[in-house]
Amino acid sequence: MLALAAGGGAVLASPAEAAVTIKTFKNCTELNKKYKHGVGKKGAKDKVRGKTKAVTTFYVNTKLYNANKKSDRDKDGVACEKR
Structure with a gap:
């Protein structure tokens, strides 16, 4: 599957x-x-x-994030982050 990179070039999306x-x-x-x-x-x-640790174990998928970005209240690119 092809995806567009920021510069307009195509890159392969991961199989997952x-x-x-x-x-x-x-x-x-x-x-x-x-x-x-x-x-x-x-x-x-x-x-x-503050001293809160960032969540790093969220699922990474840009298309899925874009479909649910209304739930990203702090606009950091992670929707519904939870420890």
Whole structure:
């Protein structure tokens, strides 16, 4: 499967990313049932305050994130992040 890179070139999407069914979840409770630590786009990092540790175990899939980015309240590229 081909995807467009930021510069307009084509790159291969990972087989795992290509095989995921893209679903828009009603809310974070529903999303976290399937993706325990949330969903993020490629290259995203959880934004945290204070001494809280960032969530790094979220599922990475840009298309799935884009379908659910309404649930990314802090706009850090990770929707429904949870420890």
